[in-house]
Amino acid sequence: MLVEVIHALQVKENQTYVDATFGFGGHSKEIMKKGGKVIGFDHDRTVIEQNTVTFEKEISAGKLTLIHDSFEHLADHLQEKVAGILFDFGVNSQQIDDASRGFSFQHEGPLDMRMDDRLSVKAQDLIAALGRKELANLFFHYAQESFGRKIADAIVDARKLSPITTTRQLTEIIHNALERDRVRGIDSATKVFMALRIAVNDELRTIERTLPTSLDCLAEGGHIVTIAFHEGEDRIVKNVMKDWEIEKRGFNVFKKPLTPTNQEMYKNPRARSAKLRAFVKNQYKGRI
Template sequence: MSTHKSVLLQEVVDGLALKPGETLVDGTFGGGGHTREIVRRYGDKVKVITIDQDPSTGADITGNFRDIDKLLGETKPDAILLDLGFSSDQMDTSGRGFSFQKDEPLDMRMGQSGPTAAEILNSWDEHAIELILRGFGEERFSKKIARAIVSRRKIQPFATTFDLADTVLSVRPRTFRDKIHPATKTFQALRIAVNEELSALEKGLEKGFEALKPGGRFAVISFHSLEDRMVKNFFRDNRKEGKAELVTKKPITPSEEETRENPRSRSAKLRIIKKI
């Protein structure tokens, strides 16, 4: 059973405004919460095709939404949903090292290919590591942390989440003023790098929009500013070129009640466009 709490559930389902006979592609199936709510609301009046790069989710198609055109073949969807990032199930039970709360192998791959987080930390040069931490984590101590990572790996290569969390703490001990654990941004940055999340989003937006039928809706939930900027600019450019209209002029964000019940939803932003 999934422990993942879907974000902006009703807002997504309302915003997609599905009609009988339409096909939705849920490109980030995860714990399946959004798809379940759609099935609850529409029954078999709409068709849902689910994709996830993590085979353990049980999605119809295992694959990366960056290849959505190839994954869908001839299918032209009426709506696409991307709910970015990782799920609580991956964090809590995958054993792949997404959380600094538990000592697990430092893998962080949501899919099955590419280098693990440990391999990146053990081989990339100091400057490249610093750039990831600053660029994808907006980590203020990126330089110091990158230096500490490189000195540590000379003595012992990184293998587990605690190796990394301890290294960050050696540079930035936790103080009573910290609202979040000092390793939070480092873990986020590394996850984005391991899964090449920004380039996947760029491709997924382009190819997903192309695949949509005219009149089709594209809904994206993002969780940090780099992603949201990319979605916002992509939507805006298509509107300017007369290819789309904005369904959401401003991003939809969770209610106070939702953020209280699900702190993970805090930074969520939902944007939707309609292809002309």
């Protein structure tokens, strides 16, 4: 949804924009092409290291500043108000495809799932420490997994025999537990892995803590744009932006969130659940 993001940000030359989840830097590259300056945040050390090389020219020219930190601390790093902030929530494709990170059940690797390697708790730690009820609640709350209790029972029984430390181990436990119950649709392993990733990185609560105050970092007339891939993420964004409107701090740009076109979903199936919302600070009401 690159075109829609850039349109929603209303990028202006020589203005500064925050890419709160830098990732590959695709959004930031387009912002800079239009003459904007970017402050990019990412709590993934690998992302920062790689992009320091990739965007060496832009950094040297003062067009880009990269910060190795979570967007939760965004306000601590900004010295002045910015013209726009982009939040692209969730995990990026590079992280998913890197087997050593443990984000995907389709790749063999350690049950890590930390976006920031400075975090102390890995997915395997949650699998080892949480009880049946806690695991089931985690799978249901973060992924709406209807077989959460059955999966939790299987995990607790399996860990009595040996530690669960790899993606393959966990995937086999999930599939074996649901051998008779599996139905068409999203694989339960996808949901369980997503729930663990959200818990390890405290993703939803980080959004809840950060988004409400992010408007204070925005100059008048500035735009906040969000892309959510999870129902919980989008619910938080929707409610925060609704509160802002009630408080008359600005307005929602779109009546309903934008979603990917069929063409984009064909090219990038991982984008199928994306929802884009935008908010303008302290401006007369009028949608773009």
